Each structure stands twice: as structure tokens, then as C-alpha cells.
Amino acid sequence: MKKPRISVIGVGYVGLCTAVGLASKGYSVLACDVDEQKISKINQGIPPFHEPGLQEKLSESIKKGNLKGVVGQTDQVIEETDLTFVAVGTPSKPDGSIDLKYIESAACNIGKALKQKDSYHVTIIKSTVVPGTTQNIVKPLLEKESKKTCGVDFGLCMNPEFLRQGSAFQDTLNADRVVIGAYDKQSGDTLEDLYKDFYSAHTPPIIRTTLSTAELIKYASNAMLATKISFINTIANICEQIPGADVKVVATAMGLDKRIGPLFLDAGLGYGGSCFPKDVKALIACSKKLGYDPELLDSVEQVNKTQPLKAVKFCKEQLGKLEGKNIAILGLAFKPDTDDMREARVIPIINQLLKEGANVTAYDPVAMPIAKTIFDNKISYATSALKCLKNADSCIIVTEWEEFKKLTPEDFTKNMKQPILIDGRRMFNPETFKTKMQFVALGLGK
Numbered sequence: 288m289k290k291p292r293i294s295v296i297g298v299g300y301v302g303l304c305t306a307v308g309l310a311s312k313g314y315s316v317l318a319c320d321v322d323e324q325k326i327s328k329i330n331q332g333i334p335p336f337h338e339p340g341l342q343e344k345l346s347e348s349i350k351k352g353n354l355k356g357v358v359g360q361t362d363q364v365i366e367e368t369d370l371t372f373v374a375v376g377t378p379s380k381p382d383g384s385i386d387l388k389y390i391e392s393a394a395c396n397i398g399k400a401l402k403q404k405d406s407y408h409v410t411i412i413k414s415t416v417v418p419g420t421t422q423n424i425v426k427p428l429l430e431k432e433s434k435k436t437c438g439v440d441f442g443l444c445m446n447p448e449f450l451r452q453g454s455a456f457q458d459t460l461n462a463d464r465v466v467i468g469a470y471d472k473q474s475g476d477t478l479e480d481l482y483k484d485f486y487s488a489h490t491p492p493i494i495r496t497t498l499s500t501a502e503l504i505k506y507a508s509n510a511m512l513a514t515k516i517s518f519i520n521t522i523a524n525i526c527e528q529i530p531g532a533d534v535k536v537v538a539t540a541m542g543l544d545k546r547i548g549p550l551f552l553d554a555g556l557g558y559g560g561s562c563f564p565k566d567v568k569a570l571i572a573c574s575k576k577l578g579y580d581p582e583l584l585d586s587v588e589q590v591n592k593t594q595p596l597k598a599v600k601f602c603k604e605q606l607g608k609l610e611g612k613n614i615a616i617l618g619l620a621f622k623p624d625t626d627d628m629r630e631a632r633v634i635p636i637i638n639q640l641l642k643e644g645a646n647v648t649a650y651d652p653v654a655m656p657i658a659k660t661i662f663d664n665k666i667s668y669a670t671s672a673l674k675c676l677k678n679a680d681s682c683i684i685v686t687e688w689e690e691f692k693k694l695t696p697e698d699f700t701k702n703m704k705q706p707i708l709i710d711g712r713r714m715f716n717p718e719t720f721k722t723k724m725q726f727v728a729l730g731l732g733k
């Protein structure tokens with residue numbers, strides 16, 4: 288089979304991993320973005336964000352000529368390719384509903400380009416969009432601008448992305464499933480053929496469905512994962528009221544039940560990142576607009592809002608007033624192995640600490656440059672975990688980076704003014720730490 292030529296519009300986390308994944312398997316890929324700086328980095332083989340495994344394959348693909356970054360110029364990339372993945376951002380509006388301005392702008396540009404093109408082309412929406420968007424917004428824009436008919440002159444699919452930041456590139460190469468929502472059979476068949484060729488003998492289950500069901504599968508999956516997190520955090524909060532109870536043991540035992548499973552049962556300071564918070568909010572807003580009030584999801588969100596502030600409450604219980612106290616924060620990224628701080632739980636924690644007059648010093652292995660754009664000089668930045676602990680009255684573990692797991696009780700007792708450790712991610716063994724310092728862990732009964 289002759290490999291189709293591919294373009295990707297919007298090369299952030301999702302778009303770039305898709306583009307590099309395809310290019311690394313020999314497809315010819317054009318990566319298109321409106322952000323000039325991003326494209327310039329990509330063309331030098333430098334990923335614009337931290338993602339394990341991406342750097343090597345990106346520079347290899349650029350060197351081999353399989354991947355090329357292009358600024359804007361949608362007409363050129365549509366003309367020169369057969370399939371286009373759209374992976375632009377879909378942020379939240381202030382009321383929590385989805386902002387489709389980037390999707391609309393990309394659809395208009397693609398429509399205009401399709402007008403000039405003679406051969407068949409399939410547009411694939413990979414961005415997370417609320418049910419009805421591809422059918423009711425993207426398709427009409429493509430038809431209006433191209434003056435052509437969807438399902439006849441060009442194809443349209445909705446193909447949600449399930450990658451996880453921190454292992455995004457590996458997830459692109461090893462998906463659990465592929466969901467293809469198709470406007471018509473030919474569009475769906477074209478995309479299915481691409482995936483079968485891409486994954487070859489390791490093709491995961493492929494679910495063929497309608498555009499709207501594909502859109503909902505993405506939201507339902509993220510809402511389920513967010514629910515599991517808020518659920519186990521609720522159990523953690525109950526554990527804290529029961530002497531001798533430990534949420535870690537509860538979760539391990541629960542996870543052995545095949546109906547429940549062990550994943551996403553780690554109690555902590557809540558979920559963050561660019562997806563769960565925004566997608567839960569968008570699903571709530573979409574559902575309410577359709578006339579159904581999803582009370583369960585409202586509660587999931589509410590738990591996630593209060594959970595990070597528990598770290599501040601624990602600090603206050605140990606120190607009394609926070610005014611003038613030095614608080615060390617270990618971990619800024621919303622999860623390990625990424626520098627992404629979008630909706631990171633550390634943001635409300637630091638804001639509250641500052642509001643109460645504490646002096647904050649923070650350290651993260653990769654997210655410091657991004658943290659500086661958020662907190663500027665309102666906090667201090669340490670160059671290592673140990674330097675962060677120097678003279679601290681209390682330390683809060685916010686992100687469970689592998690390098691923090693190596694810290695010993697002595698690292699805390701020797702460096703801190705008062706060794707008070709708040710383990711917000713249940714990284715450390717309470718038995719080892721409790722005898723050496725004041726140790727407070729989430730979900731541990733007093």
C-alpha cells in the first residue's frame with residue numbers, strides 16, 4: 288500500500304506526538320502550527336516541551352526528511368497531503384463550556400484549501416470536542432468554505448486522542464484502542480487503513496462509530512478517570528478520621544477486585560493538567576445545556592477543588608500561623624515526567640500559602656522555567672531538592688517525581704529548620720519517616 292501523505296494542524300502535545308509517531312514509521316508528515324517559535328524549534332529537532340522519548344525520534348525524523356514544520360499556510364499543507372489531523376487546543380470559557388475558536392479557525396482554513404484541491408482529502412478531528420461539534424460546526428464550515436459536499440468530495444472523521452502526558456510518545460505508538468467516528472464509510476475506511484498500517488501486527492481494537500459517539504467516548508473516559516481520583520481522595524479524607532486507617536492499603540485491596548482495577552486509585556492532592564479539569568467542566572456544561580444536570584460530575588469537581596488546600600491545612604495544623612514561615616514545595620508539574628503546569632494543583636496551594644504570609648521556595652526537575660512565568664518573583668526557586676529544604680519550617684510533596692523517592696529522612700532532618708513533612712502524594716513509607724520527624728500523609732488515620 289502506498290503510504291498516504293499526512294498533515295497535522297496544531298502541533299502541541301497531541302499534534303506533535305502524532306506527527307512524530309507517523310514520521311518515525313516512514314510516513315511523510317507536514318506539521319503545521321500558527322506558533323512560529325514552536326515550528327522553528329521543531330525544524331531544529333528540538334521538542335518545544337518535555338516528553339520522554341520524543342527528542343530522539345523528532346530529530347531523527349527531521350534529519351531523514353519525513354517531518355517538516357510549516358508556519359500557517361494551511362492551503363499548502365492540504366494541497367500536499369491526503370489526510371489532515373486537527374489537534375488544536377480546545378480551552379475552557381470562563382463558564383466552563385468549551386471554547387471552539389481554534390477549531391473553527393482551523394476548519395475555515397481547511398475548507399478554503401479544499402476548494403482549490405481536486406483529489407479526495409480526509410480531515411480528522413483529534414482535538415477533544417463536545418458531542419455534536421464535528422457534525423454541527425466543523426462539517427458546515429468545511430462545506431461552506433470549500434463549496435463541496437462532505438462524504439462525496441471530501442471525508443471527515445472524529446478520532447479522539449487518549450495519550451497521557453509524561454508517556455505521550457509511547458502512548459502514541461502503543462494505544463489501548465483506536466476510536467473512529469466517521470461521517471461516512473469511505474472516510475472511516477481510509478482512517479482505519481492508516482491505523483492498520485501504522486500499528487501493523489500490534490493493531491489495537493478499533494471501534495467504528497458515529498462522530499458524536501466518538502466525541503462522547505473521550506469525555507466519558509476522562510470523566511471516569513477524574514471520578515476515580517476524586518473517589519479515592521474522598522476515601523482518603525474518611526481514612527484520616529479513623530485511627531489506624533490507611534488509604535494506601537484500602538486502595539491496594541480494592542484494586543485487586545477485577546471489577547475495580549488498581550489504576551487511578553492513588554490518593555493525592557487532586558488531578559490537574561490540560562485535560563481532566565477542562566473536560567469534566569465541558570461535559571458538565573454540555574450536559575446542562577442539553578437539559579440534564581450531571582450531579583455526580585459536579586461532586587467530582589468540587590472534591591478536586593478542595594483537595595489541594597488540604598496541604599495548606601496540614602501545614603497550619605503543624606505550624607500554627609503560616610505568616611513568616613518558610614515552606615518548601617517539592618514538585619510543580621501537574622504530574623511527573625512533564626513540564627506542563629496547566630491546572631497544576633500546586634497553583635492553588637502556593638497561592639494560599641502566599642495569601643497567609645508564608646515564604647515559599649520551590650523545586651521541580653523540569654517545570655521551573657514554566658513556574659517562573661506563573662509565580663515570577665513571588666516565590667524563590669531552588670536548584671535542587673536538598674537546596675529547597677534548607678531552613679524550611681515545613682515541606683510539602685506535591686508531585687511524585689522519581690528523584691524525590693530517593694530522599695531519606697536524614698535529607699529532611701539535616702537540612703530543614705523544623706523537619707515537618709507533608710506527603711501529599713503518599714511517596715514515603717510512614718513507618719520509616721514517622722519515627723524521625725513530624726510526618727503527615729494524606730489518607731492516614733491519626
Ligand SMILES: NC(=O)c1ccc[n+]([C@@H]2O[C@H](COP(=O)([O-])OP(=O)(O)OC[C@H]3O[C@@H](n4cnc5c(N)ncnc54)[C@H](O)[C@@H]3O)[C@@H](O)[C@H]2O)c1
Nearest residue numbers: 297298299300301320321322375376377389393414415448
Ligand atoms: N495534552 C493532552 O494530554 C491531551 C490528551 C488527549 C487529548 N487532548 C486534546 O487535544 C487537543 C490539543 O491538546 P494539546 O495539549 O496538544 O494542546 P496545545 O495547547 O499543547 O497545542 C495546541 C496547538 O494548536 C496550535 N493552533 C491553534 N490554532 C491553530 C490553527 N488555526 N492552525 C494551526 N495551529 C493552531 C497552537 O499554537 C498550539 O501549538 C485539545 O483538544 C486537548 O483537549 C490533549
